[in-house]
Amino acid sequence: MSNFVQNIVVLAVCWLLVTAAGVYVTFFEQPEELDRLEKAEKVTRLKEAELTTLLAEEASAAQQAEQILRRWEARYKIIPKELEDEEVVAYLNHLSRTGFKNFDITFGGIRRTRDFSAYAYQISGRGFFDALYRVVWELENNRYFFRVRDLRLEHIDLVSRDRESQREALHVMVSFTMGVEAYFGGAEGLSAESVLAGLPEEAGHVEGGLATVLPPVPAEVLPAREPAKNPFFPAIMSTIPPNTDNLVDVEKARLVSIVAGKAIFLWEDEYHQLDIGDPVYLGKIILVDPTEDRVVARLNKGGIIDEVELELQTGERYRQALGPVNLSPAEQH
Missing domain, CATH: 1.20.5 (Single alpha-helices involved in coiled-coils or other helix-helix interfaces)
Known part of the structure; x- marks a missing residue:
């Protein structure tokens, strides 16, 4: 066998070995x-x-923890170590001194836990909604930790009579019941006093008889002190309020004259001089027209707005109401 043939055989064998190795690597090792x-x-x-x-x-979680920590460090509620029942009752009486027909307080006992203690009270009464709103606002936003529970309201209308004038007055009020808890004996670090323990004494103030050593809370961070609307005051009343101030009732009074732009009414045997904007029973005067001899009053009849027009029964309008009386010279004989 010549060298040429041997070389070809060797090359063929090498090619087969390389090809086999490539096939093995490509189809067996590489896929794995x-x-x-x-x-x-x-x-x-x-x-x-x-x-x-x-x-x-x-x-x-870090952001939530930071927010919670800021809120905790910014807490303003005080849970005193000691609090007497008489102090709480005096504070409640202080809050309810005006705007209530009655404000009855019943002591419900003391609740004690590992972290705090609390006096429980049951309160019921009758009063104006604005006054009750003020009491609840003070309890919820006072430095001392009070809590209002199970507040229930019912609308009532009370009619009172003045002893001297014997006139009746209608009062739109609410009857209410609620539970109030006053907390004390808090665990270490629970009260805001522990955060601001180094506050100078001159920063102290008194809230309804309960003294603190903390500055007042900024008003902008608290809810509104006054209710935006009285939900118990009806838009249209079934009963028109009585004339407690004895104002001129333009629907019953008599318009007797208009002098210098002012209307003169005869009401209950007395003369009353009224100008534009002056109050009358259920409303006010909105127009005094001396050229047309008329007066207009806008009245609120329990939520229904009405305008009452009164005409002076003299002059041309009065003569037109009676009819023309023009006599000719021939008819006068």
Whole structure:
């Protein structure tokens, strides 16, 4: 065999070996390695996503913790170590001194826990809604820790009679019941006093007889002191309020004259001089027209707005109402 043939055989054998090795690597080893690498890549991506989620959760938890800590450090409620029942009752009486027909306080006992103690009271009564709103506002926003529970309201109309004038007055009020808890004996660090223990004494003030050593809370961070609307005052009343101030009732009074732009009424045997804007029973005067001899009053009849026009029964209008009486010279004979 010549060298040429031997070389060809050697080259063929080498080519077969290389081809076989390539086929083995391509179809047997590489798929397994590729599958292993793909799985490793998925695991890496999952771990990266999990790490990203954990970092986001950590940031969110840190933000919530910071907010909670700020709120805790900014707390303004005081839970005193000691608080007498007489002090609480005196404070409730102080709040209810005006605007109530009755304000009855019943002591319900003391509730004691590991972290605090609380006096319980049951309160019932009748009063104006604005006055009750003021009491609840003070209890909820006072430095001392009070809590209002189970507040229930019912609308009532009370009619009172003045002893001297014997006139009746209608009062739109509410009857109410509620529970009030006054907390004391708080655990260490629970009260705002522990945060501002180093506050100078001159910063102290008194809230309804309960003294504190803390500055007042800024009004802008508290709810409105006055209710935006009285939900118990009806838009249209079934009963028109009585004339307690004895104002001129233009629907019953008699318009007798208009002098210098003012209307003269005869009401209950007395003369009353009224100008534009002056109050009358259920409303006010909105127009005094001396040229047309008329007066207009706008009245609120229990939520129904009405305008009453009165005409002076003299002059041209009066003569027109009676009819023309023009006699000719021939008819006068």
